[in-house]
Amino acid sequence: MDPEKYQACIEACHACVTACENCAASCLEEDDVEMMVGCIELDRSCADICALAAREMARDSDFAVRVCAICAEVCEACGTECGRHKMDHCQHCAAACRRCAKLCLEMSQAHSSQPL
Amino acid sequence: MDPEKYQACIEACHACVTACENCAASCLEEDDVEMMVGCIELDRSCADICALAAREMARDSDFAVRVCAICAEVCEACGTECGRHKMDHCQHCAAACRRCAKLCLEMSQAHSSQPL
Amino acid sequence: MDPEKYQACIEACHACVTACENCAASCLEEDDVEMMVGCIELDRSCADICALAAREMARDSDFAVRVCAICAEVCEACGTECGRHKMDHCQHCAAACRRCAKLCLEMSQAHSSQPL
Amino acid sequence: MDPEKYQACIEACHACVTACENCAASCLEEDDVEMMVGCIELDRSCADICALAAREMARDSDFAVRVCAICAEVCEACGTECGRHKMDHCQHCAAACRRCAKLCLEMSQAHSSQPL
Numbered sequence: 046m047d048p049e050k051y052q053a054c055i056e057a058c059h060a061c062v063t064a065c066e067n068c069a070a071s072c073l074e075e076d077d078v079e080m081m082v083g084c085i086e087l088d089r090s091c092a093d094i095c096a097l098a099a100r101e102m103a104r105d106s107d108f109a110v111r112v113c114a115i116c117a118e119v120c121e122a123c124g125t126e127c128g129r130h131k132m133d134h135c136q137h138c139a140a141a142c143r144r145c146a147k148l149c150l151e152m153s154q155a156h157s158s159q160p161l
Numbered sequence: 162m163d164p165e166k167y168q169a170c171i172e173a174c175h176a177c178v179t180a181c182e183n184c185a186a187s188c189l190e191e192d193d194v195e196m197m198v199g200c201i202e203l204d205r206s207c208a209d210i211c212a213l214a215a216r217e218m219a220r221d222s223d224f225a226v227r228v229c230a231i232c233a234e235v236c237e238a239c240g241t242e243c244g245r246h247k248m249d250h251c252q253h254c255a256a257a258c259r260r261c262a263k264l265c266l267e268m269s270q271a272h273s274s275q276p277l
Numbered sequence: 278m279d280p281e282k283y284q285a286c287i288e289a290c291h292a293c294v295t296a297c298e299n300c301a302a303s304c305l306e307e308d309d310v311e312m313m314v315g316c317i318e319l320d321r322s323c324a325d326i327c328a329l330a331a332r333e334m335a336r337d338s339d340f341a342v343r344v345c346a347i348c349a350e351v352c353e354a355c356g357t358e359c360g361r362h363k364m365d366h367c368q369h370c371a372a373a374c375r376r377c378a379k380l381c382l383e384m385s386q387a388h389s390s391q392p393l
Numbered sequence: 394m395d396p397e398k399y400q401a402c403i404e405a406c407h408a409c410v411t412a413c414e415n416c417a418a419s420c421l422e423e424d425d426v427e428m429m430v431g432c433i434e435l436d437r438s439c440a441d442i443c444a445l446a447a448r449e450m451a452r453d454s455d456f457a458v459r460v461c462a463i464c465a466e467v468c469e470a471c472g473t474e475c476g477r478h479k480m481d482h483c484q485h486c487a488a489a490c491r492r493c494a495k496l497c498l499e500m501s502q503a504h505s506s507q508p509l
Binding site for chain 2: 086089090093094097100101104106107108111112115118119122
């Protein structure tokens with residue numbers, strides 16, 4: 046097994062987990078929490094699916110491609126929502142989500158012909 | 162939010178997590194570990210994706226349907242592999258996987274028309 | 278490995294994961310989200326640590342006792358906070374947390390003499 | 394919330410998750426799997442607790458200190474076991490575990506006076 050096989054995508058997933066957890070926690074401290082509800086909800090799902098994608102890639106699972114495909118969609122949705130808010134934690138999270146969405150999409154397309 | 166919405170499927174996922182973790186740990190204690198390698202590998206992915214599916218359903222995430230669709234596939238693969246081995250932990254795990262695969266497939270098909 | 282060894286505690290942990298995820302998602306839909314912030318924060322940590330405790334027990338890990346000891350504390354804190362709110366999802370979560378705290382504490386005390 | 398507060402320790406935890414998953418998967422492909430059983434078992438617990446520690450730090454949870462304290466112990470045990478095997482994946486994992494153990498211990502000691 047080549048440990049470097051998915052290294053960039055794994056690191057993007059882990060950076061996205063951290064950004065999403067930090068964003069959700071920071072959203073909960075905002076004065077207008079109500080406005081951040083959609084952001085918090087997406088942060089939670091995004092952190093969970095990114096964490097799973099990173100591990101499935103690290104173990105070179107047969108299901109890594111499928112998990113990365115859905116991870117790209119969740120990251121896309123989370124990045125769009127976070128991008129609507131001007132706070133640093135949201136903008137930082139939006140950037141991490143977009144990068145992760147891009148790398149997960151590329152990963153899933155590059156390996157989509159491999160047998161499930 | 163209706164806490165009972167996905168209750169049966171959530172419980173099937175959690176039972177599958179427990180069965181897979183127990184099966185993997187028991188496989189590692191078998192005399193012929195080599196024969197159990199495929200089982201251990203699938204147990205790990207299956208436990209992780211079932212754990213995620215349960216949480217996405219419990220929080221009624223927009224992505225729960227998608228996660229359950231892939232969860233059904235991983236459970237199907239894991240159940241097939243575990244079903245090949247006669248040990249109690251493998252047979253128990255195979256049954257848990259098949260039940261979880263069935264409920265996750267039904268869940269994903271019943272709600273597939275909802276917007277992602 | 279005895280698959281029934283920690284069965285009641287594992288099931289209490291999984292029930293607590295589901296209750297915490299449902300509670301956090303429901304808190305985010307309340308009119309006064311601000312009032313629920315502490316509850317949401319604790320729900321997230323409690324769900325994560327309960328999920329880990331269940332898996333460490335299912336695989337009969339040497340670290341299961343230690344994880345259950347901290348799990349009991351997180352559940353105690355989450356149950357206390359949820360118990361302050363009258364909504365059904367909070368009251369249901371408080372009950373799940375208290376039961377899980379009790380079983381995790383008993384588990385960690387019963388096995389505390391085993392070598393770490 | 395300061396997003397950089399625990400950055401080095403979070404990154405060490407994520408690097409350890411990846412190394413442990415890669416090591417476990419690679420151990421399962423070794424000719425003498427039997428010899429790697431202890432390594433695989435510790436890799437699984439270590440990956441799970443490191444993943445939790447990273448998230449608890451990223452969300453600045455009140456329980457991050459406690460989770461990092463136990464994470465340091467699991468990493469220490471996993472690093473010692475991996476260090477006994479000469480394969481690249483084990484040596485790489487041992488290094489990641491030792492670094493993570495060091496940073497998690499420092500983190501837990503530096504913040505141990507904060508109220509749980």
